[in-house]
Amino acid sequence: MNDHASLLCHVNLANGFRGGERQTLLLVEALSEKGFKQKVIARKDSELVKRLQTISGIDVIEKNMFGFDAFSETSEKTLLHFHDSRSFPIFYLNGLLKSMKYIYTRRVQRSPKVNFMSKKIYKDSMKIVCLSSSIEDTVKESFGKSIDSLIIPSASAGFDHDPEKSLEIRQEIKHDFLVGHIGSLDDSHKGQLDIIKLARQAKSKALDIGFVMVGSGRDELLLKKESKDLENVYFTGQVENIGDYLSVFDVFIFPSRHEGLGSSLLDAIHFGLPVIARNVGGISDIIEHGINGFMVSESGPDFFTPLVELYENEAKRQMISKANREKSKEFSIERMTQSYISLYNQCL
Incomplete structure (x- = not known):
């Protein structure tokens, strides 16, 4: 996998720092400790960016929410891992669905919006990762049982205490x-x-x-x-x-x-x-x-x-x-x- 590690690019354009951002950080950090080289596209000046900058071996790409060049530093060989859906419109409007490989981690229980764009994004994803069986159920109810999904739960942050x-x-x-x-x-x-x-x-x-x-x-x-x-x-x-x-x-x-x-x-x-x-x-x-x-x-x-x-x-x-x-x-x-x-x- 290390031969391909530099082809992995995480995407999380959240401005705040809540559960999804902490989980993104935990995964990037754990992969870095295993020697993986990664790119991360994140919101400019966000808390996530600040915390990512303490991790070695990663390339943090800061972008504005609606920056249409957000994916300019990736290639057709890159595997994009979306950790939130905020960048989906940019991804879709740039026509990248036709050329990019991607997976998406769905973190929320509520039913996703169903429209032409979302149907296309979910259908063409190499895998929809769901944190729980409940999320997987809502995804399949919304887009059909043929959606290729997988359950990978979040992790405890492993906090220490004084x-x-x-x-x-x-x-x-x-x-x-x-x-x-x-x-x-x-x-x-x-x-x-x-x-x-x-x-x-x-x-x-x-x-x-x-x-x-x-x-x-x-x-x-x-x-x-x-x-x-x-x-x-x-x-x-x-x-x-x-x-x-x-x-x-x-x-x-x-x-x-x-x-x-x-x-x-x-x-x-x-x-x-x-x-x-x-x-x-x-x-x-x-x-x-x-x-x-x-x-x-x-x-x-x-x-x-x-x-x-x-x-x-x-x-x-x-x-x-x-x-x-x-x-x-x-x-x-x-x-x-x-x-x-x-x-x-x-x-x-």
Whole structure:
């Protein structure tokens, strides 16, 4: 494969840095460590570009969102790996479908837009990689069962933690039992208003539980307003030391209203955290109800009952923690990387 490695070009034109961008970075970095030479087309001045520049052996090509020369530094021998769909219009309008080899990793659960362009792009792809069985189902429902797809889950980021920093976090939060959440503060996607509701229920029952939301986003002010009378809700803002927070949580809550897989969920099980999640999208590929977490119904979810069980039953928490540390081995960076290497070899 190394003979062909320089023919591999990743494409991710996202401006922010969320789960998809972190997964792109993890894969590029892991391939680089194995001696692969790669190109990456990324949004000019984006956070992804900044982080890619710390990796050796790659050629970062910075482009504007609508730069029609985005693919000028590739050839017909290049295998393009699209990590998002933002560049599809440019790709299509340049007529590159006729000459380029490409694969696409589909990361979101919602049904893709179906039009002439998308039908052509999905049909001509050498492989549509889906993070979960749920995503694969929506792709085939949208474009037909003949679409050549493959499931390769995301990987845990393998965050480390600093025991001293973790202790400081514990001391700052005035509750003995911590329920954590990590994600963009966007209730329409991540469902954080249900965390506020849960915190209110815990307060009404005088449970010594603190709820910690790590992240930032468009609904931050809304969530703070809804919880202004709750002393058991904490907002950290955007942080880099995610592992320090994961190490102090007792339970991880994941109330997403739709989710392809959920990379922060993989980080939580890597730390052995019991999970309470809404049963949507690809989450059931990770969580088995009662074994390594609890799944609640999509409509009218009851997060409170499983939370109380975990709060009161340390033996249950320990059992689930052990199961999750074992489960997390299925979502290692090495396992994801080897799956992609196998795919690249087939395509090149």
